[in-house]
Amino acid sequence: LAGPGALALEDDASIFTPPPGRELVVTADAMVAGVHFLTDDPPDLIARKLLRVNLSDIAAMGALPHGYLMTIAAPRDTPDAWFAGFAAGLAADQAEFSVTLLGGDTTSTPGPLTLSLTLLGTVTPGAALRRNGARAGDEIWVSGTIGDGALGLAVATGMLADPTGHLLGRYRLPRPRLALGQVLVGIASAAMDISDGLVQDLGHICRASGVGARISAAAVPLSPAAEAAGPAWLADCLGGGDDYELLYAVPPELNYTAAGAGLAVNETATVIGEFVAGPPEVKVIGPKGEPMYLDRRGWSHF
């Protein structure tokens, strides 16, 4: 798994030289068994999710990923086969996303498996997408479909059926929007990835930018599998986490249409509302035109 700068993982540290004229973009996320994934989830999918949630952060900055460091605190009785599966998952995603392992640390723990990954990427100086640039009047866009991750967790815990397997797949294996993020440099006035849930994360942009937001629940794009779950699950789609889609602001004068740039042929991005002058609050207009109210956790209730 180790790349050239990792010095075969035999030194005290690794060496990484960013391409000339680029700024470094760095992010770190931790995942704990029983909190962020289920202990008996397939180890290759745990590895890939760990890498992908960090790749999603790099995507949200409009940056290009290069390499990562990882620390693993594992119970002593973790079988070799588990580590083999975990490494195979990393290898698959390293190939898919052109990143390599730069270094890290492995230790034992009397507690649950605890993973931490730091990802290094680069961006043109000054070009990084930020959360603080949204202005009143900017359109609010999301990539892909919203809510599949949250419903996939409900599937994993036995609360929801998933005949096609789409929801569980989306929960276990996010798709970091790296190509889209890089396309949005120079277009989006603000961006972030949706990890805590659409409404809560939109609130993050509002607070960073000093604007309010108004979105239409009916405009939020749902997958056929999420549609099939029925309206009782809409609040979970809007408030649940683990989407790893991009949420971004675009000034209306750009006439942005998301016409495929940075998205695969069968994928799209959708405008769901607009930023408005006023306090940094998110107003959600329900399917029948009524306001929807949110509790502190960002979850929606009718």
Next chain:
Amino acid sequence: LAGPGALALEDDASIFTPPPGRELVVTADAMVAGVHFLTDDPPDLIARKLLRVNLSDIAAMGALPHGYLMTIAAPRDTPDAWFAGFAAGLAADQAEFSVTLLGGDTTSTPGPLTLSLTLLGTVTPGAALRRNGARAGDEIWVSGTIGDGALGLAVATGMLADPTGHLLGRYRLPRPRLALGQVLVGIASAAMDISDGLVQDLGHICRASGVGARISAAAVPLSPAAEAAGPAWLADCLGGGDDYELLYAVPPELNYTAAGAGLAVNETATVIGEFVAGPPEVKVIGPKGEPMYLDRRGWSHF
């Protein structure tokens, strides 16, 4: 704690621009309560040790530290006062070592407190100290005194008295040898920091460099507190970990004398043996000229 590149910790990632013409040096280490520190250790000292074990890795590469990312998996009942103490420890060492927080993640865990820190530093391109450059005939040097950390752990667990508090202090608060590491660029043919124990870590340099090593136990510098513990603790000094001193190779033709460069007035570095042609093994000559034998864990037995 956040520096300018951290973007107030409100974005998906942080931005770090290395000074022009420098290579990046990156390292990551994890620490788990009950494994690497005692749960009731003072939180400021836990924070400082976490930062310092990583600073020690950067020192061993001859690099200059800049900033760090940290992930914390903490039990839900961790008191606010604990986090306040932890942050105060970070603040103190950020000031001492001129580093800032770049980003990270905090999550809950049903298990023990688990910390992971990734440190970014820089070095002149090609100048990083490596483990693989030692040649037969090179002198083997260590900074400071050896064994205080291992004996400090024995103090912390009630197995050894420590009337002056020196040993416990050394165990809890390592001194990363940053100034020395930077001085050794262009002098040392190989270097690393001693974290697993002198004999085991010397073996790492031997394997990376393809040479053997021969050291004299009597030449290994001990603190007055370690001397006072008596000869029964010598094997622990040679084989125990947590020294965080630098272990390095110097070609004899350099006539290196460690005359204070990179060390404080009351500190020194000591030659303890030499690298030799042959298999990558460490031979320790005991106090009376007899060979000392090591078991697999790197600990010495008479």
